[in-house]
Amino acid sequence: MTAPARPSAASRNGSPQDSATRSSAELIRAEAPVLAHNYHPLPVVVARAEGVWVEDVEGRRYLDMLAGYSALNFGHRHPALIEAAHRQLDQVTLTSRAFHHDRLAGFAEELAALTGLDMVLPMNTGAEAVESGIKVARKWAYDVKGVAPDQATIVVAADNFHGRTTTLVSFSTDPTARAGYGPYTPGFRVVPYNDLAALEAAVDETTAAVLIEPIQGEAGVVIPDDGYLTGVRELTRRAGCLFIADEIQSGLGRTGRTLAVEHESVVPDVLLLGKALGGGIVPVSAVVARREVLEVLHPGEHGSTFGGNPLAAAVGSAVIGLLSTGEFQRRAAELGEVLRTGLDGLVGKGVTGFRARGLWAGADVDPALGTGREISERLLREGVLVKDTHGSTIRLAPPLTITEDELSASIDALGRVLND
Template sequence: MTTAHTSADPTAALIAATEEHSAHNYHPLPVVVASAEGAWMTDVAGRRYLDLLAGYSALNFGHGNRRLIDAAKAQLDRVTLTSRAFHHDRFAEFCARLAELCGMEMVLPMNTGAEAVETAVKTARKWGYRVKGVPDGQARIVVAADNFHGRTTTVISFSTDPEARADYGPYTPGFDIVPYGDLAALEAAVGDTTVAVLLEPIQGEAGVLVPPPGYLAGVRELTRARNVLFVADEIQSGLGRTGRTFACEHEGVVPDVYLLGKALGGGVVPVSAVVSSAEVLGVFRPGEHGSTFGGNPLACAVALEVIAMLRGGEIQQRAAELGEHLHHELNLLVGGGAVEAVRGRGLWAGVDIAPAHGTGREISERLMERGVLVKDTHGSTIRIAPPLVVSKEDLDWGLDQLRAVLGA
């Protein structure tokens, strides 16, 4: 699927220019993408690669999805930004359709996932003071160890990842960290001034960690009993990735607040949202929170098409069926000496590589040489999360390349 580098290959020059002029806050694989369609990307030298990362789930509907591109193009000819100083004709429908998809009442749109998390923190605190009656300045939020909710100053204040935290203090107070999946520890941490429990239904950056059965249902029961908001960060896990619209659905759980992003923008524009009840989001008054680009017409047009594609359920069913096949094939590798564990749901998997076979980065580079793009996390783990439109044949070809790299 790949060809050898030549002296005319522009890849090296472009990577060198990136290293010279861009801050080194990422360590990308040495590939320079020029175009993409569906589950495939083509680099500047014409080599094709199967995308098994999907922009960390931002590209659930594939690269260049025609419905999304057409929606964006149509809106580009009309109006792209008004700011929230004025109404625009796509906003009401976007809020109504997204609230309906979530079974909620209100939407507060932002742009990035981190902004949605920051907004949720502010929402939970304001709700705690205005509705629950927590004394001013005492609101606390319980979070899970090994979480990933973004990289803003407040969010990294409750991260347990040294790379995310180091050299950025002083940190924002008001958070209590408990082990992920430990319901007893969570219950012990919830006190009279707790306003929210903020969790990923599946921890993505930690290696696609799925909590023990009954954990999310237990969190829902506990938070309801203690008058605490259950905030589910579905930014990576939501919108079809796990075979359901939301990962919480696997335990029949509906949180108080959904946090959405990534796939909501279809890989076209950044779109995020906090979605909840009128009681929760109704605490805001004009001027208390906002975003110039949040809920802009272009974002709403694209997100409306995303919501329309999710309403039918076909993309979720596809992720469930192909995901079952993916996990069956990956689990066959466990115990053979190359793969130590496989976790995940739907078209989302974390694969722990045995150290003797290389680091996650090394495995990712070897797969790249064979025309497959994945990304490592936490040293020995690779993440597999293809666009949900990937064909079974392409997925099987990608798995063949993984077997070849591992000698399995």
């Protein structure tokens, strides 16, 4: 695989010695005594990045096929997003919500228009968006639906991933994410994903909402059967509860549509967004919902010092501007066919199966050839960055700016590490 020409030292930020004072190995060793060991990164130390390529401190270049778990849908340092951030840095970056600022109204108007919903609650991280969505759903259940105080329930799907807070891991079925963090937050009912009968059996008069990922990312890019999302929408409407779609990973162009729910022409009551909304520059998330839902919040009942800050709003508006053209959704759909065709050619040649939608795939590797971690490390040596999940599954989620040649090269590299 041929990488673009490496930028000259003069074109980089800082002198070339800035990141060369310690080697990758030295920097990795230096982390161990001072950083909590809550991650197990691949042994690469990124110092610079542009587009779909990253460069380590020694100058080795890698094709990024993870894109920050979809936070980098538009690639590293997209010029339009960098320009928006620089322009806002020269104006104002933070006011807190104690005051109004000149970027917030436009951001909220644009995001509501993009999603087809009414109102926006700006937050920062994806977990904050989910936590906020849960709070809003419970408040709606008490104020609008008339559920008895402290009796509201939310139905969720097994194998979900919605974040790492104590409430969110309370309804995780992943022992690694959940174990050791009790006592757990009550009020959740877990049913199998992609099972409408089980979902209907779990919904009753106490149900505030059904919270699901339209595509389960951490579980290995698990795509439900056609009609499942439509069924969830119809069921929640009949039951008089909210449909909350967590599109923090699946949304904003990743699957070939602006939102993954659009593949079934479904409009949820509440939409949770994050990751790509910040363009890989700042953390930006949001709860976007029908007016009736978000109007249950009143001053003092919920907030965030940094939520909707001017820098976040400026970058978020620039992201929406990129999506408003439809270019990135089309690229994800068209290149998604290249990804699917490439993976299909590897089935029986090291890949036992895969699931793909747009530029997002989970590929199951024959365990006899190695774990997902081991395959990821072999791809690292080939100059391709991916990340494993759940044993022998690897995730492929490149920036939507990737070229067909770059995408094909990454699939060829996977074929080599599985068959050499």
